[in-house]
Amino acid sequence: MRIAIEMVEEGLITKEQAIFRPEPDQLVYFVVPRLDEKDVKLENVLAKGLPASPGGAVGQIAFTADDAVKMAGHGTEKNPVILVRAETSPEDIEGMVSAAGILTSRGGMTSHAAVVTRGMGKSCVAGAQEIDVDEKKREIRVKGQVFREGDWISLDGSTGRVIKGKVKTVPPDPKDLDLLDKFMSWVEPFRTMKVRANADIPRDAINARKFGAEGIGLCRTEHMFFGEEKIPHMRAMILAENEKDRRAALKKLLPMQRRDFDGVFRAMDGFPVTIRTLDPPLHEFLPPREELMVNLATLQYMDAKQKKSLVAKYRDYGVKGANDLKKVLPKLLERVEKLHEVNPMLGHRGCRLGITYPEITEMQARAIFEAAVAVTKDGVKVYPEVMIPLTATVKEMANQAEIVNRVAKEVFKEKGRIVEYLVGTMIELPRAALIAAEIAKEAEFFSFGTNDLTQTTWGFSRDDVNKILPTYLEQGIIKQDPFAVLDQEGVGQLIKMATERGRKSRPNLKVGICGEHGGEPSSVEFCYQTGLNYVSCSPFRVLTARLAAAQAAAGEKMQGEAGRTK
């Protein structure tokens, strides 16, 4: 980029030529701190994992999310911590927020750790298989060396290196940032496709705006529920045995959810915000089944201290008689067993939750519209787009749209103010793409959830694909990880089909993409060629997407001109 700017200023190339010089992926390195290469000693490099989220991070090892929070100084971020886990799960969110960087020994470019850290702009090395993470003993073993809690390590999320000790970091250079601004001002006139960001909480939304996001393409409401104050109510909602108890728990969640939406809407003043209704399987919010089974089997042999710690652990789940583990454990296990699924990715999630528990969709719609009306009163311009996940049939869409529209009407009447909004759906199942013409009759917009669409089109589980991908890539059976780079040959056919069929029944159908691919350059180009209205990606990939979208449009224009010249 630096060279391209110089060449334009020396009159050697045009701005149009300049925008093709940097790879879109390179821009993000200008805005994150890096390791100081002069301070990296080759013999200190312990392992190489996947460069899951760029930037350098240095800190003391913590093995659990709770420890990370404590060691980092409870949100003060006084002490830099590297959270090290075999893999992360949604329950680790607070620890991930507190940590300076994340290291995992399992999982790929779209593992939980990778996706979440990219959204946070936080350094992450994922799937560093050479490292043996022993969470029980609280140590990692690699290259014959052992590292324990409190030991210092350094991560290079841009290359995947894991380095022993404290490596110096270098902040983004203010001069680089000025150059970036100048460069992006040349890029922008070429771009025609919008770029939004995936952001779940106000802080991410603010970040996204900084990088030039023109709205939010995916706000995952479930991520909002993992906050410390919210998760007990979420658990109470899940453990409820009847609609009444469930509604009581939802009522407590309503103001918290409304507050989050309020913050996101304000950050996105003037831009659309796509909010997805609850998506993940409910057992993600409960303790693992095998953990409960083991605790139940060993309960009679536990001493008072162990019991006390379990009582504290499970108190949060709101099961009555919480001090009596003999009652709590079987009860919790029973509920977890009921929710247990062989293949949770293909299970009771997405709109299937909103259809079996319509009161959840109702609460979420109410939180959205109450927040929207409230910020409008303060002069904020808000365009909520309510997005129904995992539809496979038009009736699912109609069922959920009816709830959303009914609640909107109620709220607007109560508050005496109307807010414009859309109700649409994620297209993330092959069936939805195949019957897109039908679904578009009820959906006002489509957003391709290409992570899930890739899973079902290929029959690949994102969480397990690392058992297969290395061999496949090595043997040349596939050229690229389809979760990182959109599979245009297969998944791309469904995207084209759905866009064409959807617009046939609703010509002004707004179509976007909100999977991880929305920030990957070749995938962004494909989205442009397919006529999508926008791509949406994690905040720290917005720059990449903006440049890739501009390159795609400029490239097409140049080809057109070349054609006419002939």
Place this chain on the structure above:
Amino acid sequence: MRIAIEMVEEGLITKEQAIFRPEPDQLVYFVVPRLDEKDVKLENVLAKGLPASPGGAVGQIAFTADDAVKMAGHGTEKNPVILVRAETSPEDIEGMVSAAGILTSRGGMTSHAAVVTRGMGKSCVAGAQEIDVDEKKREIRVKGQVFREGDWISLDGSTGRVIKGKVKTVPPDPKDLDLLDKFMSWVEPFRTMKVRANADIPRDAINARKFGAEGIGLCRTEHMFFGEEKIPHMRAMILAENEKDRRAALKKLLPMQRRDFDGVFRAMDGFPVTIRTLDPPLHEFLPPREELMVNLATLQYMDAKQKKSLVAKYRDYGVKGANDLKKVLPKLLERVEKLHEVNPMLGHRGCRLGITYPEITEMQARAIFEAAVAVTKDGVKVYPEVMIPLTATVKEMANQAEIVNRVAKEVFKEKGRIVEYLVGTMIELPRAALIAAEIAKEAEFFSFGTNDLTQTTWGFSRDDVNKILPTYLEQGIIKQDPFAVLDQEGVGQLIKMATERGRKSRPNLKVGICGEHGGEPSSVEFCYQTGLNYVSCSPFRVLTARLAAAQAAAGEKMQGEAGRTK
């Protein structure tokens, strides 16, 4: 059917009209024993589950597969047993074979219990949710009554009723069977599409021929591995830590597998046999992860008797030092953890196994061709069709076809005899259907695996869908269980697309279907309309499929004639 035959004989209707009189599904009732309705007392009906597999069955309750084998008299089938389980898994196969009927409290029409029993022509009531199956206490509770091991119950697999006590059964009436023969002789001239059967072992193949199957459309080699003598070698193969140990275990499996193929080929003399290479995730052959975790956690508190029983249980897995549970359990758990998958249905299975462990495909191909050559020498006409499961890319197909063709050549050279064969693939992932033109360049036939294709197209897990389907059916969101009746609107599009695209690159491509839908009348009609060469279904549904295929062809002919008359 009885009335239709009478009407033809009285000259009231033509044979062509007669074949439309019975519903295709009704024919099977003529060939299985039924409960004697005169002996059924309404107050004895305990529950109603799904009529998963027709026929009446009466026996004593057994709660585990092992107990069922013992109680039934170790294969003598002296004492009729009803195997009662929350749900069955492949490890229950021996018990299911021994039992007169199967009752489950969980699972749908395509649950393991339902699919397997239909293949066996064995009565099954599945998903009888009112019944509380307590496998630990070895009792079931229903309607305030408790039933224990050894208590008598009766199942009506044709209606789903579970009845207390011993109800008399009525065998198929020989007169009915004669009528059936007569009726089928009228049906056959109309039929143009072939009907094959899904059969895994020689006994099923022989049965299939009795019902008129014209070949085997799906022989699942993994079902062959669950026999008592084979499973230890299968487990040794899975637990092998290197290729050498794996090959050693495979070498022991080779003659057993060859023997099975030999029997199947002989039963199908003159007809094609489609053999699928290993498909299921390997952890299906190992003990459940949570079971190992609980045993490991409680090991130190176990008495000698408990330990002894565990030693016996895990001895089969061939881990060295089998008497020392302190060594065996962690080792087994370690291996199971490595194989553990979050979504096994989308995991390391199908051709992904054959690609990561090519020696498995090699062994299976060798067993197939050695058996084929051997039976040929006895004058048996054999047409093996080797089917590669779960392909998503043409390179996977090419990789596996190369192995099969290479081994075939080797065997033919060794034995001095050549056998005609085909290598093709199951189309069971949306991506395979989308890129069918490519895949057909390497595949000599397609067979639609509509169970898996339905799972991925809808994003529904067959094993979990019962959490969602009841609400969906009740609310009219879907009209029919897409696992029972082919979803023509969605999945059907992919079948049409793959058939057309596949035949574009290979005009003589043989196309069939081998999912459960292959025996469902409306789905059979769809297959006929789409131009499939054959349908394949469980042996006891062959009659249904034959009639449905004849009705489809006759119906089309009549419409054509009606058109010309106009």
